Amino acid sequence: MEKIALIADSTCDLDKNIIEKYNIHILPLRVIYKDKEYIDRVDITPQEVYDSLKNETPKTSLPSMNDMESLLTRLEEEGYTHTIIIPISSGLSGTFNSLKLVSEHHPKLTTTVFDSKSLSLGAGALIIECAKLIEANMPYEEIVAKLPLIQEKISLYFIVDTLEYLKKGGRIGRVSGTIGELLNIKPIISVNDDGVYYTYSKVRGKKQAISKLLDLAEEYLKSTRCKVWIMHGGALEEGQKVYNTIKTYSNISELGFGEISPVAGVHAGPGLVGLVVVKED
Secondary structure (H helix, E strand, O other), X not given: OOOEEEEEEHHHOOOHHHHHHXXXXXXXXXXXOOOOEEEEOOOEOHHXXXXXXXXXXXXXXXXXXXXXXXXXXXXXXXXOOEEEEEOOOOOOOOHHHHHHHHHOOOOOOEEEEOOOOOOHHHHHHHHHHHHHHHHOOOOHHHHHHHHHHHHOOEEEEEEOOOOXXXXXXXXXXXXXXXXHHHOOEEEEEEEOOOOOEEEEEEEEOHHHHHHHXXXXXXXXXXXXXXXXXXXXXXXXXHHHHHHHHHOOOOOEEEEEEEEOOHHHHHHHOOOEEEEEEEEOO
């Protein structure tokens, strides 16, 4: 009998109810200040990160090797035979590579570390679909074979108030806009096939950028039924407005709302509004 564990990291931004419902094992990343280190989503909130940015931009780090080792050892002891690990994009973090290394030390577990090539609820959507397949008792090999097909159906877009924090964190990828910021040009940012940020399109001003996100959602929903998630980082009011508008659209099979993690907030800064769309068959 296969007993499959599903592992994610704290930047997947799934809420506690979903994590508990599907028994998802979460490895937290770290937020590091000069004088103190915090565990993502455990002892620091996104708002505390935004409030502190005036004084210091912290660094972030992946889950500790000790946390990874401890979790896999515990899963072995609990009788798990297989693990599926879906971390933040390898193009944005070293978490994927570290998990690959650590999993090799646990030959009793048959492990797949699958690169989400996404982040936040983009990765979260993939994790939920994987969790449903595990819950349905689908064989491990079949689940692993399905993951790339599910991944192809997930699209993520977001806007930020400023590119300053993405630049500071070295996460700018293929997003251009230094000159554009002076002209109030807002890039709609997405992730490419390598899991790296790129500019999907550009508009002038945040109001127009939010309007573009709504247009994108509408375009997807015209052609097929979709699950839709809205996410925000220090932009609750704007995020809720987007959510309230999108919930009037037809063809939505599921609509969710979430807040990005403190670690993601370090790299985005306050003012992020994002959209995740999952096309259904």
